Amino acid sequence: MxxxxxxxxxxxxxxxxxxxxxxxxxxxxxxxxxxxxxxxxxxxxxxxxxxxxxxxxxxxxxxxxxxxxxxxxxxxxxxxxxxxxxxxxxxxxxxxxxxxxxxxxxxxxxxxxxxVPSHEHGTVADVARALKELHALTPPSFELGALDPFVRIPERLAAAALPSEDRRWLLDLHADLADQWAAGLPPGLTHRAVHGDAWPGNIVRIDGNEWVLMDFERFSHGPPEWDLASTAVRTRTTGAVTESEYAEFCNQYGHDVTEWAGYDLLARARELRMTTYAAQHAASNPQWQVQAQHRVDCLRGRCGPRPWNWPGIL
The missing domain is CATH 3.30.200.20 (Phosphorylase Kinase; domain 1)
Structure with a gap:
C-alpha cells in the first residue's frame, strides 16, 4: 500500500x-x-x-x-x-x-x-492490535498537524464548574506540563501518525468479530507513546483496565510505555485532560459535578495513591 x-x-x-x-x-x-x-x-x-x-x-x-x-x-x-x-x-x-x-x-x-452496524466497545487487546497496524504506516503526504496533548484545556477550565482555587491549581499544572512538553521528550519510538484518543470506545467490534477504528478528531503526527499511554493510564490511574489486561495489551503491541522515561509526563497530561473534560461538562450537567471534583481531589493528593476510581463520563 x-x-x-x-x-x-x-x-x-x-x-x-x-x-x-x-x-x-x-x-x-x-x-x-x-x-x-x-x-x-x-x-x-x-x-x-x-x-x-x-x-x-x-x-x-x-x-x-x-x-x-x-x-x-x-x-x-x-x-x-x-x-x-x-x-x-x-x-x-x-x-x-x-x-x-x-x-x-x-x-x-x-x-x-x-x-457503523450494530457494535460494542472493543477489547483492550483490540486497541493494541489496531494501534500496532496504525503505527506501522508511513504517515500520509497531507499535513496532519503536530500532536498537542493540551488542546482546549484552557477553554475547558474557563468553562469549568470548580472552586476558583482548584481552577488556579489546574491552570498552574497545565502550565508546568506544557513547559515540560515544550522542552522535549526523552528518546522513544519513532514519531508516526497517531490516533490521539485510543480507547475501546473508539476501536469498536462489529458482530463480536472484527474491530473498526473511529473518531479522528485528535488524529495527528507525534510520539506513538501518546496512544499507548491511554491504556496505561486506564490501568494505573483509573483502574478501568486490569493488570492482566494491560499485560496482554503490551504483549499484543510489543511495548510497555510505562517503562519509558517520558511516561509520567504523558500520564499526567492525560489525567489533566480527563479531569478538565469532566469539570467542563459538570457546568451544564450537575450530575457530573461530584465526579469532576473527585478527579481534582485525586490530582491534588486528597484521595490517596493511584489507581483511583474514575467512572466514565457519559
Whole structure:
C-alpha cells in the first residue's frame, strides 16, 4: 500500500455560509439544513450523543452526522481525509459518506459518515492490535498537524464548574506540563501518525468479530507513546483496565510505555485532560459535578495513591 492522498483538495469541499439569523436555530434544525445541503434526508433524525460535539443518526440514509463548533473546520476536514487515507491503506475504519463535505453552517461544521452496524466497545487487546497496524504506516503526504496533548484545556477550565482555587491549581499544572512538553521528550519510538484518543470506545467490534477504528478528531503526527499511554493510564490511574489486561495489551503491541522515561509526563497530561473534560461538562450537567471534583481531589493528593476510581463520563 502507498500513502498518497486520495481525498479531494480542501478547495473542492462544500461550504455553506448561513445567514447570521440562523445562528440561533436548534441542533436538530442544523442537522436538517446540513443534510439538505448534501442531498440527504434527515427525516426522523435521532440524537446519539451531545457533548463537545453533537452526533446524530439519519435512519433514512444509514448515515451519521457529526456537528462540531465552526472553529474546528480544519480538524473536520482532516478527519475526512484521514478516514479515506486509512481505507486506502487497508485499515478498518469508519467510512466518510460520499458527499461534498464538510459543510459549514454559521457557527457549526458538519461531517457525514456511513453508519457503523450494530457494535460494542472493543477489547483492550483490540486497541493494541489496531494501534500496532496504525503505527506501522508511513504517515500520509497531507499535513496532519503536530500532536498537542493540551488542546482546549484552557477553554475547558474557563468553562469549568470548580472552586476558583482548584481552577488556579489546574491552570498552574497545565502550565508546568506544557513547559515540560515544550522542552522535549526523552528518546522513544519513532514519531508516526497517531490516533490521539485510543480507547475501546473508539476501536469498536462489529458482530463480536472484527474491530473498526473511529473518531479522528485528535488524529495527528507525534510520539506513538501518546496512544499507548491511554491504556496505561486506564490501568494505573483509573483502574478501568486490569493488570492482566494491560499485560496482554503490551504483549499484543510489543511495548510497555510505562517503562519509558517520558511516561509520567504523558500520564499526567492525560489525567489533566480527563479531569478538565469532566469539570467542563459538570457546568451544564450537575450530575457530573461530584465526579469532576473527585478527579481534582485525586490530582491534588486528597484521595490517596493511584489507581483511583474514575467512572466514565457519559
Amino acid at each position: 502507498d500513502n498518497r492522498d486520495v481525498t479531494p483538495a480542501p478547495a473542492q469541499l462544500r461550504e455553506l455560509r448561513w445567514p447570521a439569523e440562523l445562528a440561533d436555530v436548534g441542533t436538530a434544525d442544523r442537522v436538517i439544513l446540513a443534510s439538505a445541503a448534501v442531498g440527504l434526508n434527515a427525516h426522523g433524525a435521532q440524537v446519539i450523543r451531545q457533548a463537545e460535539n453533537q452526533i446524530w443518526r439519519l435512519p433514512a440514509e444509514s448515515t451519521v452526522v457529526r456537528l462540531a463548533p465552526r472553529d474546528r473546520l480544519e480538524s473536520a476536514t482532516r478527519e475526512v481525509r484521514v478516514a479515506r487515507w486509512l481505507a486506502h491503506n487497508s485499515i478498518r475504519a469508519v467510512v466518510p459518506a460520499e458527499v461534498d463535505q464538510p459543510v459549514e453552517l454559521a457557527d457549526w461544521v458538519a461531517t457525514f459518515w456511513e453508519e
